[in-house]
Amino acid sequence: MISDRWFREESLRFPWRERDRRLRQSSATTPAAPWSDAA
Numbered sequence: 001m002i003s004d005r006w007f008r009e010e011s012l013r014f015p016w017r018e019r020d021r022r023l024r025q026s027s028a029t030t031p032a033a034p035w036s037d038a039a
Helices: 006-013 015-026
Strands: none
Touching: 006 015
16 A cells, blocks of 8 residues: 555656546546647
8 A cells, every 4th residue: 555645745746647547537438648638
């Protein structure tokens, strides 16, 4: 199990990972590409 502190530091270092994970969770039917919202 990942510690909350590690997860917070990881989110600060890689904010796009958390965003991409949220996108995948919110739209499970549509595979969200990391670059889709960067256009």
